[in-house]
Amino acid sequence: MHGRERRIDKRYVVGSLMLETSGVLCETRDVSRRAVAIVQRPGLDYLRCPGPAWFRSERHSGLNEQITRLHFMAQGAGFVVLGYEVDAADWEARLAAHDVRSDMVTLEDVFG
Amino acid sequence: MANAQLKILLSSGSSPIVFDARPNAEETAETPFFKHGLLKNAILLKTGVGEAGLQTKLFLPFDSNRATRGGVSMICQPSISQEHLEAFFGTQLVGEAIKHDIRKLEILAKTPSFSPFLLRDAFERSGVEADVRYFQVSDSEIAELKQILKGKLKPLAAMPLPSDASGVGNEKLDVLVNKLWELNDPGFLASFAHALKIPNGETTEVLYGWIGVSYFNREFSKRQVALRALAEWLLAKRPVSGGGREDNAAQYELDLRIVRDRVRAAWSAAGEIFGRFNTSYDRLIQDSDVAMFVEYLKGARKDFLSLGAHLAFIEQSLCTFNAILIERPGSQLSLDLLHDLSLSMRGVAIDGISGQAAA
Numbered sequence: 001m002h003g004r005e006r007r008i009d010k011r012y013v014v015g016s017l018m019l020e021t022s023g024v025l026c027e028t029r030d031v032s033r034r035a036v037a038i039v040q041r042p043g044l045d046y047l048r049c050p051g052p053a054w055f056r057s058e059r060h061s062g063l064n065e066q067i068t069r070l071h072f073m074a075q076g077a078g079f080v081v082l083g084y085e086v087d088a089a090d091w092e093a094r095l096a097a098h099d100v101r102s103d104m105v106t107l108e109d110v111f112g
Numbered sequence: 113m114a115n116a117q118l119k120i121l122l123s124s125g126s127s128p129i130v131f132d133a134r135p136n137a138e139e140t141a142e143t144p145f146f147k148h149g150l151l152k153n154a155i156l157l158k159t160g161v162g163e164a165g166l167q168t169k170l171f172l173p174f175d176s177n178r179a180t181r182g183g184v185s186m187i188c189q190p191s192i193s194q195e196h197l198e199a200f201f202g203t204q205l206v207g208e209a210i211k212h213d214i215r216k217l218e219i220l221a222k223t224p225s226f227s228p229f230l231l232r233d234a235f236e237r238s239g240v241e242a243d244v245r246y247f248q249v250s251d252s253e254i255a256e257l258k259q260i261l262k263g264k265l266k267p268l269a270a271m272p273l274p275s276d277a278s279g280v281g282n283e284k285l286d287v288l289v290n291k292l293w294e295l296n297d298p299g300f301l302a303s304f305a306h307a308l309k310i311p312n313g314e315t316t317e318v319l320y321g322w323i324g325v326s327y328f329n330r331e332f333s334k335r336q337v338a339l340r341a342l343a344e345w346l347l348a349k350r351p352v353s354g355g356g357r358e359d360n361a362a363q364y365e366l367d368l369r370i371v372r373d374r375v376r377a378a379w380s381a382a383g384e385i386f387g388r389f390n391t392s393y394d395r396l397i398q399d400s401d402v403a404m405f406v407e408y409l410k411g412a413r414k415d416f417l418s419l420g421a422h423l424a425f426i427e428q429s430l431c432t433f434n435a436i437l438i439e440r441p442g443s444q445l446s447l448d449l450l451h452d453l454s455l456s457m458r459g460v461a462i463d464g465i466s467g468q469a470a471a
Binding site: 010011013014015016027029030039059076077078079100101103104105106107108109110111112 | 259260262263264266267270272284285286329330332333336339340343346347372376379380382383386387390393394397398
């Protein structure tokens with residue numbers, strides 16, 4: 001996955017979602033279906049991203065998912081963006097369901 | 113406000129516009145919300161008035177067990193003082209209890225809605241002690257809503273701050289989210305305000321306003337189905353008997369139009385606010401575009417207050433609509449209810465409750 005794809009894919013923000021890699025739990029900032037931005041933690045080799053890795057959520061068990069591939073994409077101010085793959089066709093739907101905006105309904109023109 | 117309309121609001125138990133501070137015989141008889149005897153049986157109302165105004169009214173029933181039989185009322189501003197209350201009651205008020213009660217009245221007047229979560233949160237933030245049972249919201253509901261609203265702060269907490277600030281990278285993201293929720297860490301908030309170009313001294317109000325708009329989005333969404341039914345009723349062509357009199361029928365049509373236009377304007381204005389709110393928030397998440405978010409923040413506090421007024425208009429209308437639905441179509445009472453609502457929306461006071469001002 002490349003930076004352009006990251007920009008195109010819809011990003012979700014999930015309050016409780018963490019990424020576990022090399023036995024370290026990292027907080028996620030936002031996540032799309034193929035990339036995740038995590039808070040940078042000292043001591044982790046983000047360039048190698050050795051497996052195994054998981055998405056973890058204490059609050060939403062449906063978000064606990066094994067990551068089959070993980071690779072470095074970019075680095076920002078305090079953040080690292082990693083590309084990833086999970087073997088779950090409904091993964092994006094699950095992210096959307098737990099996105100912090102999922103309760104925000106667009107008000108319709110009920111007066112037509 | 114007329115007696116019939118007051119009765120509807122009180123019996124509807126509509127939390128966003130009615131705060132009933134009367135002690136409940138079973139639960140809170142020993143712990144009145146207001147400590148001063150003269151305020152003990154107070155009921156507060158939020159009503160939409162005129163173009164987009166929101167008024168908080170303090171209503172004191174003559175008979176605390178039959179509030180709809182009348183009482184006295186006064187408009188309650190956030191700047192309410194002991195002098196205002198003394199002028200209203202026509203007597204000097206002494207003791208600590210009244211001072212404590214005035215702090216409560218200030219919060220009730222300042223908060224743009226009596227929605228239980230919002231009100232309880234406003235009291236918690238102010239540090240003014242109050243029996244939480246009066247807010248009619250459970251601890252678990254509060255905890256769940258807090259969790260949801262705090263989650264929305266995550267993209268804000270994740271924004272890069274000036275290098276000397278304790279931004280993300282130095283502290284855990286959830287710690288920063290908590291700081292944005294609590295709004296009680298001046299050092300962090302100062303850096304944050306600088307990054308978001310929030311004027312000095314306004315950070316807490318601006319961020320609280322943003323959280324409030326986010327909360328209101330849920331409140332309005334919950335009313336969409338009910339409002340659609342009201343809109344269909346207001347737009348429906350119907351034969352109007354109006355008691356058989358033509359002038360009644362004309363008045364009825366006029367009242368329908370006034371209520372329809374006002375509610376439509378309130379709903380549309382709320383939709384426009386949420387549109388700006390959501391677009392700027394989406395851009396922050398999707399493109400890390402801070403500019404639009406900064407622009408939105410400038411008006412967040414004003415939007416928060418406006419939404420309180422819009423919600424009051426809508427809630428008053430829904431309460432009246434529900435009362436009219438159980439009446440015989442075209443009955444005099446249903447005509448009167450609609451007429452009172454129409455007058456109230458235009459800011460026309462109706463004699464019905466004696467006192468310094470109509471409730």
